[in-house]
Amino acid sequence: MEKTTLFDKIWDSHVVKSVPAGPDVFFIDKHFIHEVTSPVAFLNLEKRGIGVKNPSRTVATPDHNVPTVDQDKTIKDKLSRMQVERLRENCAKYGIELHDLGSAHHGIVHVIGPELGITQPGMTIVCGDSHTSTHGAFGAIAFGIGTSEVEMVLATQCIMQSKAKKMRISVNGTLGPGVTSKDIILYIISKISAAGATGYFVEYAGSAIQSLSMEARMTICNMSIEMGARGGLIAPDETTFNYLKGKQYAPKGADWDKAVAYWKTLKTDEGAVFDKELVFEAADIEPMITYGTNPGMGIKITENIPSTAGMEGSNKTSYLKSLEYMGFAPGESVKGKPVDYVFVGSCTNGRIEDIRSVAQFVKGHKKADNITAWIVPGSKEVEKMAHEEGLVKILEEAGFVLRQPGCSACLAMNDDRIPSGKYAVSTSNRNFEGRQGPGARTMLASPLTVAAVAITGCITDPREVFAN
């Protein structure tokens, strides 16, 4: 029998039809929608005079533009309010499940999907958001789509996609202390560049990946898009099954046993061929930080910003433009550079384990005076746990400000903006120009590094703080 990859198994079983010399008609199991990329799709359905084919396969939540304060009140920003209201209207009209602001399971779409057990191995999952790749952590094919495709899924439960090439990235061995899954993915992207996996779907494998918790795996898959990959996935295993067991939408009883039996078949056959294979050693990875304006511009905190040696033409011009925006010079160290804001949150690192690790790190300490520290839970559920576990108290005593769930300062569609020229060390996923507000300077790092920066007020290797 032909040896196939995990990606092949899931993809091939969802192809309704292959268009000759064209894409595949690809069946979608679960579709997540939010307020920003769905309204025009619904509007177009109306223009075409058609409805939603299978509302039970779509789940909605407002997350991108929502305020992270006073969520029980009317949204002040008119345009944001209109988008959220439109989402409510569309969900009511077509019978789509909505986890609205203030409800028990409101949150960032990529946080609540797994949390509710909606995300399951073997599924095909799409959403009008590039970080849909997060759900790949469960051994699902999950990727971001544009609004035209949101419309396609609503109308037909299918999209038209060409199958991506396959890449396997293995990370072997054991991570050192103070090194997290965020550092793994920032390290990989720094090695292969922000376009290094364009055209590929990535399977992450190896002992360092297998040893990670589900939440840590989600952080890795989440940032697959930041190296250009269509998505990333990890074969499901006992860690996956244990996470899902008992979740609201996870199968129960005999259905559970049947599901697990199927999920256990979801792995790459030994000898299956990938179009590209990369192997990294966990021992080579250290706490990482970005210094430029795309996620590929990352270094170990102990390293210097690369010099321009060997660069020429538009490559060099683009590099220098990026450093100028950041206020950095080629060849210099970032360690000790003063910082103004820290942000803990987003679909990358806004889960309970992230908040636990920050709280554990800062317990009994105070943030530096020059730092404004925001912590934004990924969902109501995460917020609730953070309160129940006493983490909020620890963080507030350390001087962090807790806000309500949402995408928040990751993309600054609401008022959670970093002022122009200020530096933010952020657990989010993108350091693009203006991403966290016009003129904002973003440096991406792990929750541990962010915690260390909050305490010292400058770029700091978390391994050097509280070395005990």
Added chain:
Amino acid sequence: MAYDKFTILRSTAVPLPTENVDTDQIIPARFLKATEREGFGDNLFRDWRYDVEGNPKKDFVLNDPTYSGKILLAGKNFGSGSSREHAVWAIYDYGFRCVVSSFFADIFKNNCLNIGVLPVTVSAEFADKLFAAIQADPKTEIEVNLPEQKVKLLTTGEFESFDINEYKKDNMQNGFDDIDYLLNMSSEIDAFAASR
């Protein structure tokens, strides 16, 4: 939704050689708050095009009257980052019908094809040649011929072929979109869903 048919486009081009232009630059997140698809062209490259007071920045290419046209000649890895289709809406709405680059981000490219902006991938060498020609003479015309899958520098006749799958090519030439196709195979999709 249906868009203008694309066959042969002859136009001058606007050069933007910056590499890794992400969709947050093409249209910043704060301009995504619309519930209808209109007015996005005004905010195309907003933060590169205007200062904080909203005055045009003289050094940005869209504000330079020397350059104009329906083709955007872009640097390597154009359209990375967010899946926001609004980025392509902004490009289309501004008046571009074609983006030429040596490398596109995946989702961006799909989004282009879905709304009728033709993404043309050329070799890095040919891209350099196009940039140089436009730099030498901003009135240089480029021909993008979809039926023949060729992009040609009209001044010298130099050309390069580009790839596009037959299905998408047919869609672009006829102004069709994928939903037309999918709606026509509704019963096949139903049968597939029932078998799962």
